[in-house]
Amino acid sequence: MDHIQSFLQSIVIFLLGIFLTACSGMLFTSIDVLRPAKVNFPEDVNHLLIVNNSRPQPHTYGHTTELFDESNEAVSIETDSLALFSLASLSEAMAEKEFFSSIHLMHESIKKDSSFSEVTYPDRDYLVDLCRKEGAEGIISLNRIIVNDKLGELYDMSQALYIAYLEAIYDYNWSVHFPAKNQIYSFAAKDTVYWESESYYRERAVNGLPDRRDALIDGALISGRRSVSKFIPYWEQSDRYFFKFQDKKLKQGFDSLYVKNWDAAIDIWTDLLEKTSRKSKKIKTAHNLSVLYEIKGDIQQAYDYSNQAMDVYMDILLFDYRSILFVVQQNEFLRKRLAEMSLLNKQLGN
Template sequence: MKHLVFSGILFFSILFFSNCAGIQYMSIETREPAQVTLPTEVKSVLVVNNVVQQPDEIGHNIKRLGKKQSDRIKVSADSVAIFYTEALSQFLGEEEYFNAVKYYQKPLRSDNDFWQEVPITPETMHELRNATTTDAIISLDKLILQTDRTDFFRQEGYNYAGLTGRIQSVIRVYLPSMEGKIPVVQFTDSMKWEGYDIHDGRAYADLIVPSQEEAMKQLAVFAAEKMTKVFSPHWENQDRWYYTQMSSRMREGEVFAKNNQWFNAIEKWNEFYTKEKNKLNQAKAAHNIALGYEMLDDMDSAYKWAVLAVDLFLQSTTSGSLERRRSLLFKNEIERRRNTSNKLNMQIK
């Protein structure tokens, strides 16, 4: 899906609805920088699988009905590393940040030492880069999975169970210009499921706990999505809001905002702010103006007005009021985006 960029902010969809009188909400997507900034000469990457498949007898437990202790069981991790690396290459390609994202089909490891990390040698790195005409290699060098299932009760012939899955992975980026300084990203997280152990399409099919094999694959795809944000600028869904009032200028500003005419919206809200004497109404107008400047990607002006809105809400509302908390959250988000804008600009040149 192609993104339509308007002054640095993509409106993937704008959903206006009323939460309460005087406030309109909308959903936007903001462009966020990659957590790891690769050298500007890295225009293409190769994703590889450099792990040994986890042995079936490692990392999996089940606590059956009527049992006090969990039993260790065998669960196959076949193809889980492939799911991880294929998903990572796909997600990176969809971000359209690199000119090319390629996937190396064959696993690099042929030994059986699961616990040992074996980083790619410089010789292998150069061979892979030359064979695939890529600038850098993103390698999955470690993958450890754990699943723990507990059966709670049985109903109509099916067990109702809870399942927790955990994943640990290590990814390295191999760059010819940074030998000995290989960026390493460690990731640890978990997912939980709860439902009936049923896979025949019958009763309770809308509330199903996955098998432990399927859970590991879902964990791998989940981790790949998180790693995409590490290596590539990406889009994040966020909620925003602005205030409405019976004033004609505020209503005119709202009409312009709904039509993405933010310069005009700011102008109307500013006219209202300048002539208004009530500090609470001024605070609401100041927030709207800050939002308008964010939509125009003028983060310095957005931050200035967001700070003013916070100050005015402090003067015109009681301690702990929703307006104060909401205004402070918005100010902090604008400050965060303002601080990361230079990093993002460097990455998307």
């Protein structure tokens, strides 16, 4: 699959981006975790078509203003081009990922009825003909986009500060079609974009917000780009924590960790885990090994060590409550990652 190979070549190995920050009794690290997309594309889908199957909402629908000295007021905002901007942003973001060989966007709406809120799917025969004409094997259809936005204000008494805000919630309905296989997958999604302005003067706070129509267009661009994670596996930054305690072996392992010598740190801490008799040290060392193996990409081994830390915890009467939260959290992270692995492998063609 050409699109899989291109995508894999564009991935930067997350080990290079790892950094460590010390805090009391803990060492914080941030890693990038690959998450599966919401949709699974068949392996033979290399050319994708994106279509607009939506109608714009009325100008008076979904826009409210609520200021201190005014009642809740509906206002009129022209939002006819939201679908166009959102899809253009999505198309550009997906092309940058190089997951598919080609992505083509149809700008004109193909929706036959005039309802902006009711979801109707494109006719299959029409999509079959469209795929033939455009040379596509799959189609992403935007069937609805509605924005509900509110302009309001708050007052922070502790800071004597006025805060004006604009919150826009974008309501999407998507469908993915594989006409040759007579398959369709549909889902709804929401995304929120928020603007804020603050000042010691109320009028300045309100005037500091962007033009409302321009902001809603910017929001459509932002949410459109974010939507790429629905269709292509994506990287997500996640926090992990190492335990620190007084032990020479532990310190030696951290010395190797700081220079990214993962194998040396694993050897040192594995020896520590086998030789220590203190259960609290066993829990923390097994947890540290779990995080290390996750950094190396061995999720199963990471999960095994995490389970070992959990097993020792269940056999101990007293243990720091705050510490066990990190152990339980790590175990849940890894359980979820293992569950996602088969889905990721399928999406990446492995």
